[in-house]
Amino acid sequence: MSKQLPDLTPIGVVAIAALCTTSLLVGVRSLGALQRWELLVFDWMIRLRPDDPPDPRLLVVGITEDDLSRFGWPLSDRTLAQALNQLQQHDPAAIGLDLYRNLSQPPGYEELVAELNAPNLIGIENDNVDPPPTLPEARIGFNDLVSDPDGPIRRNLMTFEIEGKTRYSFSLRLALHYLQLKGLAPEVSPTGAIVWGKAVFEPLTSTSGGYATIDAKGYQILLNYRAEDRAVETVTLSQVLDRQVPPEWIEDKIIAIGTIAPSIGDVHYTPYSSTSSHPFMAGVVIHAQMLSQLLSAVIDGRPLFWFWSEGVEIAWILAWTVGGAAIAWWCRHPLLLVAVSAGGIGVLVLTTWGIFLAAGWIPFVTPVLGWAIAGSGVVAYRAYQSGRQQQIVMKLLGQSTSPEVADALWSSRDHLLKNGKLPGQKLVATMLFTDLKDFSTISEQMPPEALLEWLNEYLEMLTEVVQEHHGIINKFTGDGIMAAFGVPIARQQPEEIAEDAYNAVSCGLTMSDRLQILNREWQQRGLPVIQMRVGIYTGPIVAGSLGGKERLEYGMIGDSVNIASRLESCEKDRQSSICRVLIARETLTLIREQFVVEHWGPLALKGKHQMVDVYRVLARQQKTGEVPVEPPVDFPQPKR
Incomplete structure (x- = not known):
């Protein structure tokens, strides 16, 4: 026995x-597995947001390719000393030398x-290169940049410890020097965060954001770039040595000196790299971006x-998966589902973007996948459930219903089907029973195989006629059928009940017409x-599933069913037509003036205490202008 998925409530499916x-x-x-995609979204939002203006506190002295051609590489000590001297003449707040000078490059060592x-x-060092030998430790910072697994620089490593000794980054050393001149010193909070001016620096964790x-x-923070190109004003080394830099660009500013020539190799990928015409950013410019972030946060309160915490992020993801699942359950039309889902994802995009503009980095790719996967799962379950429901419906009603009834039934399946069954419902329907006259005599005269083939031709004709008149065949009773008009969808209006009665009576007369044709064919075939x-x-009946889940039958019970059956079998000898x-009378009152009838009077039907007023239907009523229809041809009684 194959196992089936359990039937679940909508809330259960969504949950x-x-x-x-x-x-x-x-x-x-x-x-x-999703980190790469979250980082791509982060880069996209960095590029899309408006750039901040250049930081007025900073100036980068970039060593260009033209400077290399003019002064050579590495720069001599004298050239560098002259550049530093020119800058110091205009009282900068600090000068950061992003150049390795652990070895002398004569001439001019004493000058340097x-x-x-x-x-x-402030000078630099890294794990492989020592700082200038004359600089004290308080004026040395490491210039190592931390790249993400996919390459770009997105983080600012401010400090780290090695052998019990805390080392400070190049940008942090410059910020400390500058901000101490402004009377702003950092403090460490009880939670371990750095409280500094208007800013609280919370360290990154391995699961922060995406x-x-x-x-x-x-101690790392996420690098908040100011802009792609003009984050800080930049001049060349030649401009400094040629005295072409206005003094106000230098006075009380932080000056960062480093190479921006691509041939030197101190260039790096950033969030701007994928679409930028300049895919790399010079290391000295990145250090300036980091320095600007520190100053802007401490002095200006730039966010x-x-x-979010891990728990809040999980709740956020769960909320969107619930949304995707709920939309998939309640939006049944494919176009509506696509439209509403697109709207939901649009809300997620705008929400994530709005939070990012407020300097919040929250998961985006994971909620999108949650929405899509949960929604797809619900759609798959609905498809499975619909398949099961269709099997149940076809098992209950077979293929004995007209296309119109089948469509109406299927569109209302959610109201009809419950726990794999059609719940019993009281409705008004028109019941139709048929039977063959003298079938026992005929069956005795034919071989079983021929009898079955002959009988199937007859039952096929009855099935077609019932379907044409929008009824359903509930069961085959050997040589007859039990059909119903007005089930399984309850009729709400009297006009609908009258239409069912008309269809049933018209169905009976059509069976007479088709049987005449069938008899002629059979007679020719012997x-x-x-x-x-x-x-x-x-009349009223109760219709619904009978039996258990393993064996179901669509049943119709009630006095109306019994009366229809007794009408078929009453007065069996009073038959002069095919x-x-x-x-x-209960049916006649619904079809008045549409059929020609013959009143047989009140009759006592088998099993009924009360008399039933019976009528024989002779033909359809002619409409004005119609050619008279020949009355039904009497059929001779078979010889016995």
Whole structure:
């Protein structure tokens, strides 16, 4: 026995889809599988947002390709000393030298040492290169840049510890020097955050924002770039040495000196790289961006990037998976589902974008996948459920209903089907029973195989006629059928009930017409010709599933069903036509003036205490201008 998925309530389907999808995505996300996509979205939002104006506190002295051609590389100590001297003449707040000078480059070593001894000069080091030997530790910062697994520089490593010693970054050393002149010193809060002026620097974790598996050692923050090109004003080394830089560009500013020539190789990928005409950003410019972020946060209160806790992020993802699942359940039309889903994703985009403009980085790719996967899961379940429901409907009603009834039934399946069954409902329907006259005699005269083939031709004709008149065949009763008009969808208006009665009576007369044609064909083939009886009654019934889930039957019970059956079988000897159609007054009142009838009077039907007023239907009523229809041809009684 094949196992079936359980029937679930809408809330149950949505809840299971959302919880399973969220659990799956949170697990996949924790492995870093979605980090790359979250970072791409981060880069896209960085590029899309408006650029900030250049930081007026900074100036970059860039060593260009033209400077290399003019002064050579590496720069001599004298050339560098002259440049530092020119800058110091205009009282800069600090000078950051993003050049390695651990070795002398004569001539002019003594001149350079004199300039390096200035208290406002900050030098660099890294793991492989020592700082200038004359600089004290308080004026040395590392210039290492931390890149993400996919390449771009998105983080600012401010400090890290090695062998119990805290090392400071190049940009942090410059910021400390400058801000101490302004009377702003950092403090460490009880939580470990750095409180500095208007800013609170919270360290990154390995799962902050869209990250999942980064190395978050040291004290790192997410780098908030000012702009792609003009984050800081930039002049060339030649301009400095040729005295072409206005003094006000230098006075009380922080000056960063470094190479911007691509041939030197100190260039890096950034969030701007994928669409930029200049895919790389010079290291000295990135350090200036980091320095500007520190100053802007401490002095100006420019927002630092913030992130939700892991629990809030999971709740955020769950909320969107619930939304996707709910939309998929309640939007049944494909176009409506696509439209509403697109609108939902649009809301997610705008929400994420609005939060990003407020310096918040929250998951985007994971909620989108949650929406899509949960919604797809619900759609798949609905397709499975619809398939099961269709099987149930076809099992209950077979293929004995007209296309119109089948369509109406299928469109209303949610109201009809409950726990794999059609719940019982009280409705007014017109029941129709048929039977063959003297079938027992005929069956004795034919071989079983021939009898079955002959009988199937007859039953096929009855099925077609019932379907043409929008009825359903509930069961085959050997040589007859039990059909109903007005089920399984309850009629709400009297006009609809009257139309069902008309269809049933018209169906009976059409059976008479088709049987005449069938008899002529059988007579030519040497097969028996037959007469049939039809009983029709309109009244209340109860219709629904009978049996269990493993064996179901669509049943119709009630006194109206019994009366229709008794009408078919009453007065069996009173039959002079090929097809006798009997109805009761309850049906006649619904079809008045549409059929010609013969009153048989009140009759006592088998099993009924009360008399039933019976009528025989002779023909359809002629409309004005119609050619008279020949009366039904009497059919001779078979010889016995």
